[in-house]
Amino acid sequence: xPYRFTFDxxxxxxxxxxxxxxxxxxxxxxxxxxxxxxxxxxxxxxxxATGLNINDAIVLLQDFIDVQAVNMIERSKFLQTxxxxxxxxxxxxxxxxxxxxxxxxxxxxxxxCAHCSEECLVxxxxxxxxxxxxxxxxxxxxxxxxxxxxNTKYEGVVGVACGEEIKMFGPFLNSIGLAGQAxxxxxxxxxxxxxxxxxxxxxx
Ligand code: SF4
Ligand code: SF4
Numbered sequence: 001x002p003y004r005f006t007f008d009x010x011x012x013x014x015x016x017x018x019x020x021x022x023x024x025x026x027x028x029x030x031x032x033x034x035x036x037x038x039x040x041x042x043x044x045x046x047x048x049a050t051g052l053n054i055n056d057a058i059v060l061l062q063d064f065i066d067v068q069a070v071n072m073i074e075r076s077k078f079l080q081t082x083x084x085x086x087x088x089x090x091x092x093x094x095x096x097x098x099x100x101x102x103x104x105x106x107x108x109x110x111x112x113c114a115h116c117s118e119e120c121l122v123x124x125x126x127x128x129x130x131x132x133x134x135x136x137x138x139x140x141x142x143x144x145x146x147x148x149x150x151n152t153k154y155e156g157v158v159g160v161a162c163g164e165e166i167k168m169f170g171p172f173l174n175s176i177g178l179a180g181q182a183x184x185x186x187x188x189x190x191x192x193x194x195x196x197x198x199x200x201x202x203x204x
Pocket of ligand 2: 002140190
């Protein structure tokens with residue numbers, strides 16, 4: 001399920017995400033997380049940069065922090081896993097029309113990238129993950145994931161999606177004992193979405 005608002009943090013300085021990571025480490029130690037979030041929003045001019053109002057910006061940042069905090073908790077368990085899968089969202093393909101040469105297999109269900117564009121984030125990340133031994137799935141929605149995980153047994157999973165989707169599927173992964181790492185989109189909108197490659201590389 002997408003957010004009820006759109007956002008684009010792809011032009012926000014990288015330092016912003018370092019600050020978010022710092023807040024995640026310190027979560028629970030602060031009397032007022034809300035105050036900290038508000039000051040980050042002001043410091044990085046998030047309202048001006050994204051057009052988000054303060055309430056939506058807080059929802060978004062809170063999700064980033066929650067995802068980061070769960071990643072940190074799960075990290076050591078994830079590092080012990082051997083058989084892993086990477087789930088990429090179809091919305092991050094460079095093209096969503098017929099210019100995307102990926103084939104879709106409804107039986108899996110997943111796209112298979114045909115590597116038609118070197119700039120395509122899905123292409124770059126699927127090639128990188130494959131060299132690291134990951135099975136890669138490019139899914140049209142989170143609802144495909146349970147079927148894939150039922151058909152093939154994995155120990156660890158890395159997933160890229162908007163925060164709302166991550167929040168929905170995190171408890172599911174936990175319930176079946178999988179160690180997960182999640183990378184939230186920094187630009188949503190269900191088309192031409194963006195995630196940070198460096199964050200993905202670190203997670204893999
Ligand atoms: S590189 Fe792959 S995913 Fe990206 S547009 Fe081309 S075929 Fe589609
Ligand atoms: S932004 Fe992408 S991951 Fe999120 S709901 Fe839309 S299609 Fe799914």
